[in-house]
Amino acid sequence: MKRTVRYKRVLLKLSGEGFGDDGGRGLEMERFIPLAKEIQKLSRSGVELAIVVGGGNILRGAKFSDTGKSRVQADQAGMVATAVNALLLQDTLERFNVNTHVVSAIEIKNITEPFVLRNCLQYLKEKKVIVFAGGTGHPYFTTDTAAALRAIEIGAEVMLKATQVDGIYTDDPVKNPSAKLYKKLSYLDVLSKRLRVMDLTAISLSMENKLPIIVFNINKYENIGRAISGKPVGTYVGE
Numbered sequence: 001m002k003r004t005v006r007y008k009r010v011l012l013k014l015s016g017e018g019f020g021d022d023g024g025r026g027l028e029m030e031r032f033i034p035l036a037k038e039i040q041k042l043s044r045s046g047v048e049l050a051i052v053v054g055g056g057n058i059l060r061g062a063k064f065s066d067t068g069k070s071r072v073q074a075d076q077a078g079m080v081a082t083a084v085n086a087l088l089l090q091d092t093l094e095r096f097n098v099n100t101h102v103v104s105a106i107e108i109k110n111i112t113e114p115f116v117l118r119n120c121l122q123y124l125k126e127k128k129v130i131v132f133a134g135g136t137g138h139p140y141f142t143t144d145t146a147a148a149l150r151a152i153e154i155g156a157e158v159m160l161k162a163t164q165v166d167g168i169y170t171d172d173p174v175k176n177p178s179a180k181l182y183k184k185l186s187y188l189d190v191l192s193k194r195l196r197v198m199d200l201t202a203i204s205l206s207m208e209n210k211l212p213i214i215v216f217n218i219n220k221y222e223n224i225g226r227a228i229s230g231k232p233v234g235t236y237v238g239e
């Protein structure tokens with residue numbers, strides 16, 4: 001049966017915590033496998049897929065610099081951490097025969113490719129998966145902002161932002177069990193209600209460029225396909 005794909009070009013944002021242990025720390029190799037299987041399925045169905053990976057399972061610059069380290073250097077280490085996740089994801093994807101390019105915003109010449117938009121657009125047309133590493137390449141940013149930026153640059157129709165809960169809630173659902181899930185929000189709602197699902201830069205960049213965002217639970221892997229085919233999943237953020 002042919003699946004109905006609503007979005008043809010998609011940017012998937014995977015936070016580092018999804019590659020870590022139950023507390024979201026470190027690297028648990030088996031967590032890459034179900035993700036890779038789902039990505040393989042989507043790629044074979046013809047979706048043009050680019051992924052931005054975070055590095056929070058290894059290092060978050062802002063937190064690290066609280067210990068007296070330089071923020072710039074801590075952020076640089078954070079960007080390197082995203083490349084570690086990207087390479088491990090590429091390796092897993094290629095074991096599932098998904099042709100994958102790791103494109104990094106920081107130069108890691110012998111291992112990754114630099115960001116050249118024309119090349120990326122060609123890879124997408126050829127149904128190769130791109131894994132973007134290194135965030136924006138600059139300190140004081142996050143990989144959520146990198147995800148919005150890359151999505152806009154490659155002309156993705158939607159950003160799928162993976163989280164550990166079902167979407168955006170009225171309150172932290174882990175601490176407050178009566179918190180309610182929003183089905184739909186405007187960018188301004190997210191900003192004015194200070195819903196901390198993404199940083200403000202990422203939200204405002206998405207708003208200015210009318211990039212819709214779907215926030216969903218990554219632990220339910222089939223959610224990625226559901227979201228791409230336009231089925232209701234998590235929280236939709238748009239105009």
Ligand code: UDP
Nearest residue numbers: 016054055056060061075078135136141143
């Ligand atoms: N980072 C950065 N610039 C960027 C993206 C990331 O300096 O454009 C650094 C920053 O220190 C950040 C770390 O890389 O804390 C890991 O990224 P992020 O926290 O966004 O990862 P996630 O929470 O998505 O796993």
